Each structure stands twice: as C-alpha cells, then as structure tokens.
Amino acid sequence: MRWWKKNDREHDMEKEFASHLELEAEEQRAKGLSVEEARYAAQRAFGNTALMKEQTREEWGWLKLEIALKDVQYGIRGLFRSPIFTIVSVLSLALGIGATTGIFGTFEAVFLNAVTARNLGQLEHIEPGDSNVSYRCFQYLSSANIPTVEGLVAYFESGLSLRSGTEMERITGDIVSPNFFAVLGVTPAMGRAFSEDEQQPGRQPHVAIVSHGFWQRKFDARPDVLGKVIELNREVFTIVGVLPKNYRSVHGYGMSPEVYVPLSKELVGDLNDPSLGSLNLIARMQDGVTFSQLKASLGPVVQSWRQLYPGDGRYAGKIDVYPLTGIEKMRRDGIPLELTVFLLLLILVAVLILLIACANVAGLLVARGANRSREIAVRLALGAPRYRVIQQLLTETALLAFLGSCAGIALYLALATAAEKLQIRESVPFELHLHLDRTLLYFSIGLVALTTLLSGLVPALQSSRNSWHLRSNQIGAETYQRFSLRRALVVGQFALAFVLLVSASLFLRGLAKNSHADPGFNMQHLLTVEVTLNDASYSAYRSERYFERAINEISRLQGIRSVAGASTVPLGIEHWVIGSIRVNDRNVPRVFVNSVTPGYFQAMQIPLLKGRDFQADDRADSPPVAIVNQTFANAYLKGDGLSNLVYVPIAGTGTPPTFLPIQIIGIARDSKYGSLGEEAAPALYWPVSQHYSPPTLMVDSASAPASVITAIRQTLVSLEPRAPPPCQHL
Amino acid sequence: MAKDTRQRANVLQGTLDMLILRTLILGPAHGHEIGKYIQRTTDDLLQVQHGSLYPALHRLERRGWLTAKWETAQDRNRQFKYYRLTAAGRKQLSVEESKWKQMARAVAQVMWPAEEN
Numbered sequence: 008m009r010w011w012k013k014n015d016r017e018h019d020m021e022k023e024f025a026s027h028l029e030l031e032a033e034e035q036r037a038k039g040l041s042v043e044e045a046r047y048a049a050q051r052a053f054g055n056t057a058l059m060k061e062q063t064r065e066e067w068g069w070l071k072l073e074i075a076l077k078d079v080q081y082g083i084r085g086l087f088r089s090p091i092f093t094i095v096s097v098l099s100l101a102l103g104i105g106a107t108t109g110i111f112g113t114f115e116a117v118f119l120n121a122v123t124a125r126n127l128g129q130l131e132h133i134e135p136g137d138s139n140v141s142y143r144c145f146q147y148l149s150s151a152n153i154p155t156v157e158g159l160v161a162y163f164e165s166g167l168s169l170r171s172g173t174e175m176e177r178i179t180g181d182i183v184s185p186n187f188f189a190v191l192g193v194t195p196a197m198g199r200a201f202s203e204d205e206q207q208p209g210r211q212p213h214v215a216i217v218s219h220g221f222w223q224r225k226f227d228a229r230p231d232v233l234g235k236v237i238e239l240n241r242e243v244f245t246i247v248g249v250l251p252k253n254y255r256s257v258h259g260y261g262m263s264p265e266v267y268v269p270l271s272k273e274l275v276g277d278l279n280d281p282s283l284g285s286l287n288l289i290a291r292m293q294d295g296v297t298f299s300q301l302k303a304s305l306g307p308v309v310q311s312w313r314q315l316y317p318g319d320g321r322y323a324g325k326i327d328v329y330p331l332t333g334i335e336k337m338r339r340d341g342i343p344l345e346l347t348v349f350l351l352l353l354i355l356v357a358v359l360i361l362l363i364a365c366a367n368v369a370g371l372l373v374a375r376g377a378n379r380s381r382e383i384a385v386r387l388a389l390g391a392p393r394y395r396v397i398q399q400l401l402t403e404t405a406l407l408a409f410l411g412s413c414a415g416i417a418l419y420l421a422l423a424t425a426a427e428k429l430q431i432r433e434s435v436p437f438e439l440h441l442h443l444d445r446t447l448l449y450f451s452i453g454l455v456a457l458t459t460l461l462s463g464l465v466p467a468l469q470s471s472r473n474s475w476h477l478r479s480n481q482i483g484a485e486t487y488q489r490f491s492l493r494r495a496l497v498v499g500q501f502a503l504a505f506v507l508l509v510s511a512s513l514f515l516r517g518l519a520k521n522s523h524a525d526p527g528f529n530m531q532h533l534l535t536v537e538v539t540l541n542d543a544s545y546s547a548y549r550s551e552r553y554f555e556r557a558i559n560e561i562s563r564l565q566g567i568r569s570v571a572g573a574s575t576v577p578l579g580i581e582h583w584v585i586g587s588i589r590v591n592d593r594n595v596p597r598v599f600v601n602s603v604t605p606g607y608f609q610a611m612q613i614p615l616l617k618g619r620d621f622q623a624d625d626r627a628d629s630p631p632v633a634i635v636n637q638t639f640a641n642a643y644l645k646g647d648g649l650s651n652l653v654y655v656p657i658a659g660t661g662t663p664p665t666f667l668p669i670q671i672i673g674i675a676r677d678s679k680y681g682s683l684g685e686e687a688a689p690a691l692y693w694p695v696s697q698h699y700s701p702p703t704l705m706v707d708s709a710s711a712p713a714s715v716i717t718a719i720r721q722t723l724v725s726l727e728p729r730a731p732p733p734c735q736h737l
Numbered sequence: 738m739a740k741d742t743r744q745r746a747n748v749l750q751g752t753l754d755m756l757i758l759r760t761l762i763l764g765p766a767h768g769h770e771i772g773k774y775i776q777r778t779t780d781d782l783l784q785v786q787h788g789s790l791y792p793a794l795h796r797l798e799r800r801g802w803l804t805a806k807w808e809t810a811q812d813r814n815r816q817f818k819y820y821r822l823t824a825a826g827r828k829q830l831s832v833e834e835s836k837w838k839q840m841a842r843a844v845a846q847v848m849w850p851a852e853e854n
Contacts (some may be wrong), residue, residue, distance in 0.1 A: 020791070023768060023818045027787065030769045052787050059788035066796040 020063055028053060044560065045675035050207070051589055065075050074455040078402035086410075092375060093407070096368045100411025103364030105418030112423065114350050121259040121565075123251070123333045125192025129157075129292045130679040131301060132336070134327035135309040139163070139285040142270065145184070145611055148288070155296040155304040158190035161286040164264060165274070168539050173223065177537065178221075179255070180239070180266040182274055187267070188216070190291050191257070198233045201269055204718050213271060215244035239266065240539070242273045253427075257289065257331060259340075280309040289331065302328045317653030320368035359506060365457075368411075372404060399701045437673060482500050526578060527678025529707065532568075535576050536561075536719060537702040540727070554695075555725060556629050558604060560722045561706060571607040572695060572702030577680050583700075586693070589654040590643045599680040599690040602698045608634075608675055610707045618673030621694040631697055634673040639689035648674050653691070669693065753793050758802065758822065758830040763810075767817035768794060794820060802826030824836060 030040075040048060053059070064073075086093040111331075115121075124130055135144065145161040163182040169176045169603055175574045179186075188200035203483050226232045235246050244266075256263055268274065277305075292301050305326050321586040323343035337347060384398055538557070554572055562570045575583045605621040608614070616637065618652060625632055633653060640648040654666035677687050695702055708715045760766065760774050771794075772787045797803045803820045810817050822830075 019818070020795075023791065024788075026767075026815070026817055027772075027791075031787065054786040056787035056788065062789075062792040063795050066792050066799060094815055594761045 016067065020060060024056065055390055061390075064440070071174070074398075075402065079406060080401040081399065082406045086406065089375070092371055093410075095412055096371055096407050097410045099364040099367045100361075100408060101414035101418050104412050105422065105492030106413025107354070107361045108415065108419045109422045110354050110357040112419065113426070114354060116255070116261065116426075117681040121255050121261070122257050123191075123193055123253070123255045124257075124331070126291075127331060129294075129296075130191070130331050131290055131292065131298065131328050132331060133159075133288040133290050133305065133322065135288075135305065135312070136326060140288060142286060143316075144312060145286050145288060147315070148308060151308045151311075153290075153304055153308055155293055155301045156164060156290045157293045158186060158291045160184050160187045160190045160223070160289050160714045161270070162187060162289070163287055164258065165339075166537070166539065167239045167266065167274075168241070169266075170241070177539075178266065179264045180268060181264040182270055183267055185269040190289075193250070193254065194668045195248035196251040196637075198246070200248060212246040212271070213242055213268065214247045215239070216248040216267040217246055218250050218263055218265045218267075219254065220263060224265075237266070239268065240274060242271075244268060244735060259332060259336065264737050298328065298330075302326065313539075355519075368404075402474075489510045527613060527676060528577065532708045534706040534708060534719075536706060536723070538701075538704070538723060540701065550701055551696070551699055554604075554704070557605075557704065557723060557726055560726065561704065561719055563717065564718050564722065566709050566718075568612040568707045568709050569606055570704060570706045572604040572608040572704050573607055574602040574695065574698075574700035574702050576703050576705070577601075577678065579613075582681050585655070589657055591645055591651065593643055595639070595643060595689060597688070599688055601680075601690070601692050602695040602700050602702065604695050606701060607692070607705065610705050611678075612707070613678055614676045616674045616676055617647060618671070625694045626696050627699075631669040631696075632666060632672045632694065633669045634675055634692045635671055636675050637677045638687045639691060640671075640674045642689060644671065644674075743824075752837075753789070754797060755833040757790070757793060757797060757854065758833065759824055761803065761820060761822040761826070762830065765819040766819045767819050769817075771820070797826070798830075800825075802829050 028046075028049045031052055034044040035045035035048045036042065050056070064343060122130075129346050132150075134140075135148065140148075140161070142161070145159070149159050160183065162181050165180055165182050167178055167180045169178045183201075185201040188195070194200065196219065198216070201214065201216070216233075217237075222232055223227060225237075226235065231344050232246055236243050237246065238244070250267075254263075255261075258264070290301065292298075305328070329339060333348065386396055387393065394434050538554075540553060545553070558572060561567060584601045585598055585600050586596055588598055603621065605623060605625075608620055615634070616635065621632065622632070635644070635648070635653075643653075644651045649671055651671045652668045653671065654668055655666040675692070677690075679685060679688055680688060706715070706719065748786055756775050757771055760771050766774070768790050769787070772790050786803075794803065798805050798820070802823055802825050805818055805820050807816045808819045809815065
C-alpha cells in the first residue's frame with residue numbers, strides 16, 4: 008500500500024480492530040457476562056486502542072512525513088485560533104530579521120562585497136611605488152607579460168561635461184583602459200563591452216558605456232539607446248553598451264560613475280607625457296596565484312621599469328598590492344576605522360533587536376504554553392509520548408519562524424527596493440544596490456534556525472514538563488517555575504533593550520558631535536565653482552590668466568565678500584597628499600597640500616596666525632613660498648616658524664629626487680581637510696602661481712548663494728563662451 | 738504510562754514476531770485467532786495484550802513475510818482479515834527459530850551449567 012492510500016488503510020485498520028473487539032466481546036458474553044461488561048472486558052484485553060493504532064500506523068512507514076504534515080496542519084489551525092498572538096509574533100520576528108538582513112545587506116553592499124566582478128578574489132589593486140601611475144608605466148607593465156597576471160586594467164575617475172541640448176552638466180565618469188570590462192568579467196546588460204580594436208587609445212569614433220542609472224535618467228530607459236551619441240567635453244561619443252542595473256563600480260561604497268570611456272588623448276591630454284598620470288591599476292591574477300606570489304613577481308618588473316626611466320622618481324616607493332574590498336581598502340581610502348566599527352556595531356545592534364524579538368516570541372510562547380497546559384496534559388494522559396508533544400510544539404514555532412522570516416525577507420526586499428530608488432546625486436552619484444545574495448541568504452537562514460531553536464525549544468520543553476507534573480496535580484510548584492523563566496526573559500529583554508538604548512544614544516551623540524564639528528573654515532554662504540577648460544586648447548599659461556580674470560570679475564559682483572581659487576576643495580572628494588617633504592632634517596610622512604590664490608584664507612575665513620598671505624607678486628619666477636598650518640608648525644618648525652625652509656621633492660628628478668627649498672611665510676589656523684572626523688593633520692599651502700593646477704573658485708557671498716549664482720554664471724560665460732558653464736554646489 | 742507500554746512492546750517484539758509466524762504455519766488465521774492460539778498453547782502464561790498483535794502483524798506484512806486478505810469465515814457469515822505465511826515468512830521463521838535456540842542454549846549454559854554434562 009502506498010501512502011496516498013492512507014485512508015483505505017486507516018479504514019482497514021478500524022475494521023480489523025472492530026472485528027477483533029466484537030469477537031472478543033462475543034466470547035466474553037458466551038462466558039456469561041452482560042453485553043456492557045463483555046464490551047469493557049474486550050477493551051481491557053485489547054489495551055489502549057489509540058496507542059495501538061498509532062503504533063500500527065508507525066509500522067506503515069511514511070509516518071514521519073505524515074506526522075510532520077499533521078503537525079503543520081495542526082500548527083496552522085492553532086495559529087489561526089489565536090490571531091493576535093500570531094500577528095504580534097510574526098511582526099516581531101519580521102522586524103528583527105528585516106532589520107538584521109537590511110543592515111547586513113547595506114554593509115555588504117557598501118563595504119564587504121562592493122564590487123561587481125567575476126572572481127573578485129582574483130583582483131588586486133597594484134601600486135608600483137606610487138598610488139597613481141602614468142600611461143607609459145601602465146603600458147610597460149601590461150606588455151611585460153608578468154606570469155602571475157592574467158590581465159591588467161587602468162582607470163581613473165574624472166569629472167566630465169555632458170552637453171544635453173543647450174545645457175551643460177557636470178557628471179562623473181571613469182576613463183578606463185579598453186580591456187577594463189573584459190578583465191573585470193562584467194558583461195553589459197545591453198550592447199557590448201569595449202572591443203579589441205578599441206585597444207588603441209584615442210581611436211575614432213569614440214565609444215562609451217553608460218550606467219543603468221544614466222540610461223534611465225538621460226534616455227528614459229529607451230531600448231534604442233545603443234548607437235545614440237552623447238557629447239562629453241565637446242567630443243562626440245557613441246553609446247555601445249549599458250551596464251547591468253545592480254553594477255557596483257570598482258570605487259566601492261556605492262559610488263557609481265555614470266559613463267565609462269576608453270583612455271583617449273582628447274580626454275586626458277598627451278598619453279605619453281610621463282608627468283601626466285593618475286591611473287589606478289587593477290590586476291587579475293592567474294588561477295591559483297596567491298597574493299604574495301603576485302607581489303613577488305611584480306618586483307623585478309617594476310625594478311626594470313625604474314632602470315629604464317631612472318629620472319621618474321615617483322616610482323621610488325615600495326610596491327603595494329591590496330584587494331578591491333575589505334578593511335585594507337577601507338583603510339587606504341581613508342575610511343576611518345571608527346566608521347567600520349560603527350557599522351559593525353550597528354549590525355550587532357540589529358542582531359540584538361532580533362534577539363529581543365526572539366525573546367518576545369519566546370515569552371509569548373511560554374505564556375501560550377501555560378494556557379495550553381491542560382490540553383497538553385490531556386494529550387500526555389492519552390498516551391502521547393513526550394517527544395511527540397515537543398515535536399508538535401516545535402513545529403508550531405518553526406511555522407511561526409518561517410512566517411516571520413518570510414515577512415522579514417519581504418520587508419528586506421521592500422527596503423532594498425527603496426534603497427535602489429535612493430539616488431544621492433553628490434559630486435559622485437551614489438547608488439545602493441542591495442541584493443539578496445548567497446551570503447545574506449545563508450545568514451538569514453541561520454537566523455531563522457536560531458530563532459526557531461531559541462524561541463521554540465525552551466517553551467516547548469517547559470510546557471511539556473509542566474504538563475507532566477500538572478497531571479499529578481502539583482499546579483502550585485509549576486506556576487512558580489514558569490514564572491521564574493518568564494522573569495528571566497523579562498530581565499534579559501530589559502537588559503538587551505537597555506544596551507540598545509545606550510548604544511543608540513551614544514551613536515546619536517557621536518553623530519550630533521560630528522555634525523556640529525567645526526571644520527575650521529566658513530561653510531555658510533560658501534560657494535564652489537568648478538570650471539572645466541578644455542585642456543587641449545588651453546595651455547597652463549592661458550588657463551592661469553583665465554582664472555585670474557575670473558576671480559577679478561567675480562569679486563566685483565554685488566553681494567560677493569571675497570573670492571579665491573584652490574586646487575582642492577577641503578572635505579571634497581579629492582585630496583592632494585604628498586609624502587617625503589623634508590624640514591629641519593626631519594621627514595614629514597604625510598601632508599595635505601593645496602595650491603591657492605591670494606585671498607584664499609580670507610574667503611575661507613581661516614585666520615592667519617603669523618606671517619602674511621600670498622600676494623600677487625609671489626609669481627612663478629619669484630622665490631618659492633608656502634604657508635603651513637599650526638599642526639605642521641608645532642611639529643616640525645623651529646623658532647617662530649617663519650622663514651624656516653621646507654624641502655619638497657621635485658617630480659621626475661630621479662632617485663633620490665632633487666629637493667626644492669621653499670620658505671615658510673605664514674602659519675594658518677588648523678582646519679579639516681579630508682574629513683570632519685579626522686585628527687589634526689599637517690597641511691601646506693603654496694601659491695597657485697608657483698604650483699599650477701586648475702583651481703576651483705571659492706566664493707564667499709554676503710547674501711544667500713542662490714541669488715549670486717546667476718550673476719557668476721553670466722560673468723564666466725562672458726569670459727569664455729566656449730567653456731562649459733560651471734557647476735555650483737555648497 | 739506511554740513509556741512503559743513502549744518498553745514492553747520492545748522487549749516482546751522479536752519473540753512476538755516469531756510466535757506469530759509459528760502460529761501461521763498451521764494455516765491462515767485472523768488477529769483474534771492468533772492471539773487466542775498463543776494464549777491457549779502457553780496455558781495463558783504468555784499474556785499478550787491483543788492490541789499489540791496488530792502493530793506486529795502490520796510490520797510482518799510490510800516486510801513481505803505475511804499476506805493479508807479479507808475473507809468470509811467458514812463457520813460464520815462474516816468477513817475477517819486473514820493472514821497467511823509467505824515463502825519468505827517461512828524462511829524467516831527458521832532463521833528466528835535457530836536464533837532463539839542459540840539464545841536459549843546460551844542462557845541455559847549460564848543458568849544450569851551442571852546439567853550440561
């Protein structure tokens with residue numbers, strides 16, 4: 008007989024048992040017993056019918072499955088009978104699981120596994136002595152056929168001016184070596200990756216691959232986007248591909264450049280200029296190659312590169328290799344360890360929430376178990392083995408946990424969808440792509456199992472034990488025991504909630520402190536204006552003159568208190584940090600550097616504590632000068648600090664490089680450079696006229712910035728009608 | 738209570754199976770007859786709870802040692818579920834018999850060593 012014939016078999020057994028009892032009763036009657044007595048006697052001789060049936064059924068096999076199904080059926084009925092209990096428990100678990108997976112998912116998306124690539128573990132960042140390399144160096148390394156390296160790509164992030172109609176817009180793009188997507192193992196969702204014949208940088212026509220977000224934003228997700236052209240930095244690019252929706256860029260942290268274009272002369276200038284080069288390198292290791300093997304095999308190649316170009320001092324440092332994700336990358340990217348710890352704590356807190364949810368459900372189950380003790384006692388009295396009762400109760404909690412985790416995952420998916428829609432259009436577009444990946448799935452399944460055990464086992468054991476005793480009418484003792492467990496749960500819950508409260512308030516206090524942190528400069532009414540001049544048609548000289556005039560013109564506008572230029576915006580995305588400055592026979596390992604125009608300190612409202620500001624006659628041909636901050640002065644300068652000399656290595660002058668002596672002419676108050684949370688760090692300013700780099704204009708306006716934006720825009724357009732209008736943000 | 742019943746069933750299980758197979762060698766019988774037969778032939782010494790025969794019968798049937806069929810009894814106008822020994826059942830009986838003999842001999846050797854000689 009098969010299990011689906013169970014009903015037949017059940018009927019057969021009933022009939023068999025009945026005929027037995029009847030026969031026995033007949034015999035007893037023959038012995039002279041009354042009808043009634045005979046029936047009882049037969050029953051006595053037979054034993055516990057229900058138990059016999061159960062034992063007989065067990066012999067049929069398939070019983071475990073049937074029992075499980077029965078338990079599930081029974082459990083569902085039970086849950087329906089007490090809907091409030093069910094709803095509260097399911098919601099409680101859903102919140103716990105949703106919060107935990109949500110926070111874990113965010114952490115995973117931002118930090119843990121933040122890059123879309125095939126075999127992410129095979130990819131490593133490479134820094135051959137300098138974090139950024141020249142195109143010449145990249146080419147040399149690519150053609151060196153390093154045995155451990157399967158492929159080598161270069162990329163760098165760049166602001167690009169996108170023309171749409173008459174409007175110009177500043178977007179962020181990655182300029183990449185054409186093998187970029189092939190080596191990463193990323194296939195565009197539409198179209199193709201850059202092809203082999205685009206290996207030649209600067210090949211016409213230009214091609215571009217755009218992000219899914221860009222496609223939606225600019226092309227309304229129209230399917231005929233392939234072959235369409237966009238204009239970037241006044242060059243025409245044909246779109247050949249659209250990246251997958253949940254593509255996570257190699258930058259990590261949810262940063263999502265909107266376009267990808269191959270390296271070209273038009274975008275980066277002369278590729279063979281050795282001083283030019285801000286390429287980042289990523290290598291894909293051959294199968295089975297370890298991290299240290301890769302590092303070791305790079306040594307000789309970089310060494311021969313150094314011998315080939317001994318003048319190129321920037322590759323003098325040690326070779327560095329590190330993975331695309333994880334703590335090491337976060338450290339190098341200047342993500343403060345505190346933030347990592349904070350996020351880990353957040354996960355911990357979320358897990359605590361889940362534990363509280365479990366405790367809540369366990370508490371409810373104990374209470375329910377108490378209410379059901381009579382039912383359980385009856386079941387035990389009818390001969391139900393204790394393990395069956397526990398199994399049944401466990402099934403019920405497993406059902407509850409299952410429903411809870413389904414609801415939790417649904418909640419998580421809702422959160423993830425909401426996160427997808429969240430597009431923070433910072434200077435770099437930020438997109439969060441949470442997806443329920445395998446790690447997360449295992450994590451949730453683990454949580455569900457834990458939840459079932461935690462919230463199921465204890466009450467189940469206790470209920471059945473209680474009922475066992477209840478049978479012997481010892482109600483008093485049992486209620487006491489039950490209450491002691493409940494009290495323990497309440498205390499535990501209270502403790503967890505307290506931990507949560509304290510940690511939450513600490514985080515909030517930290518956040519509040521951070522948002523009130525003094526950056527050391529004026530942030531109110533400060534406007535930054537970034538003008539991109541076409542590099543090809545503007546020499547450094549012409550560009551310098553342009554900015555001089557721009558600053559001059561803008562400062563004469565109404566409502567402008569002061570205006571200045573700086574090559575890097577403090578607290579912006581890019582920082583300029585140099586090492587190996589020597590001063591008073593000491594080495595300064597790490598200095599924030601900024602090229603600024605006269606008036607920068609005034610515009611930023613950073614007080615000069617000593618000395619003077621830069622002046623118009625600090626020109627390229629006059630003695631080199633610099634202003635340092637307090638931290639620098641206190642740590643490295645002698646006397647009052649003024650007229651001390653710092654020695655700065657000149658790029659491209661060999662190993663050891665030639666040092667340029669620079670005289671300190673002023674000391675400025677400390678401010679924040681990289682991030683609000685950073686410790687006081689040494690910083691050095693030099694005049695933009697002596698270290699030219701296209702400045703961003705910093706405008707301190709007397710009135711609200713919005714009112715002066717139009718005026719500034721008009722001024723700049725009148726100065727250079729061909730230059731893309733500036734992008735403004737606070 | 739539940740526990741006790743299970744334990745007793747476990748103790749009896751092997752023996753009970755053998756007794757049932759032995760009984761059915763005489764010809765087909767239904768559950769009640771088997772129970773009565775065992776009780777009678779052991780002079781009521783082996784008190785088998787009748788109900789506990791059925792799990793054993795169903796187990797033996799599932800293992801293919803017995804077949805079962807509802808048939809009308811010759812002396813009455815009623816249907817009973819008759820169990821019959823199969824060839825495999827016969828074989829199993831001899832296996833169990835020899836096992837039992839071995840065991841009985843072993844127990845006897847321990848209990849009454851003198852009588853052996």
